[in-house]
Amino acid sequence: MPRLSAEQIAAAVQAGETTAVDVVAAALARIEQAEPTLHAFVEVWAEEALRRAAEVDAQVAAGVLLPLAGVPIGVKGRAGLRAAAARALVAAGCVPVGATSVPGPGTPWQTWGLGAGGRTVNPWRADRTPGGSSAGSAAAVAAGLVPMATGTDGAGSVRIPAAWCGVVGLKTTNGRLPSPDRTGLAAAGVLTRYASDAAAYWRCVTEAGDAQGSGDRGGGGTKHDGPEQPYAAERPYAAGTASTAGTAGTAGTTRAVGAAEVTQAADSASPPVAVWSADLGFADTDPGPAAIAHGAALRLMDAGLVRLTGLTGLTGLVRPPVRQAHQPVHQGTPPSRAANPPEPQPGPPKQQPHPYPLRLEDPAPAWLALRAAPPPDARPAP
Secondary structure (H helix, E strand, O other), X not given: OOOOOHHHHHHHHHOOOOOHHHHHHHHHHHHHHHHHHHOOEEEEOHHHHXXXXXXXXXXXXXXXXXXXXXXXXXXXXOOHHHOHHHHHHHHOOOEEEEEEOEOOOOOOOOOOOEEOOEEOOOOOOOXXXXXXXXXXXXXXXXXXXXXXXEEEEOOOOOHHHHHHHOOEEEEOOOOOOOOXXXXXXXXXXXXXXXXXXXXXXXXXXXXXXXXXXXXXXXXXXXXXXXXXXXXXXXOOEEOOOOOOOOOOOOOEEEEEEOOEEEEEEOOOOOOOEEOOOOOOOOOOOOHHHHHHHHHHHHHHHHOOOOEEOOOOOOOOOEOOOOOOOOOOOOOOOOHHHOOOOOOOOOOOOOOOOOOOOOOOOOOHHHHHHHHOOOOOOOOOOO
């Protein structure tokens, strides 16, 4: 089942149309065929994966409902199964088939991966890198070896390989899930071929509660004393919609945001703080994608879903005034009212400056200082 989604695989296993053992065996066969050139895995756990798949089949036969029954997954790095998110996936019925590659020793922040047989290659072009640091996870998913693989992301380690390999990458909000990263920079994530599978991952890892997975490679028997369970973040926006558009003195107000409506309770907790930077102070970004992302950030602010912070830290928080989506921001007199409207200029349109600070200082020095790791001075051999 190389091209079925994780949810489709789980539905077929749960319905008895196939077995977890057959699904996992097919994934292992694909890995064996691809690994001599792809190098997406540092370890393959064939025997343990088949044993775990048989356990999943037994649970399904006993009537246990597993949301991701029999789904083969890759886990990032040799220690990947110790992560709380990976344990939650195992509890949901996933079967880890191996540890995916990460950058080699001494170069932990570079966008590449080193598998058991050599440098991890991009499945689309073997002369290109898959990105990193979740290199093997992205390559394995893009090549169809597994439908889902875990990752972590502190400075793009899920997002970069997802973009370079053409798959879906989800970086969870920092602090929403347990993480061994004491600096708070890295967050759990996942790489999939389908957005619906990323949503299924999110449901499993956030609704796991006190469910205990395993701490050994194959998922069987060793309890892991890991970090605390995810915190239950207070949500300032209630689910559902109000019957009116909002009235002064009522419990809340409702306004349209895209195709949905959100109800904001009066005197509720403030929206979370957000910062924006297209280049983190040093990167050379493409103006087109940067403008799209910048526009999305502005829409989130206009919806009242996030607040902004200034460049000097978490002081002087600003919540921008609500602006309807169809009303553009004009500097000075709107063009429609100007006596002599300016002639359009050739070339790409220039972005109007936004009145609120959207730039984040370059975090690289702080990143390296917190990690107590000097910048790498050597690149891996080709």
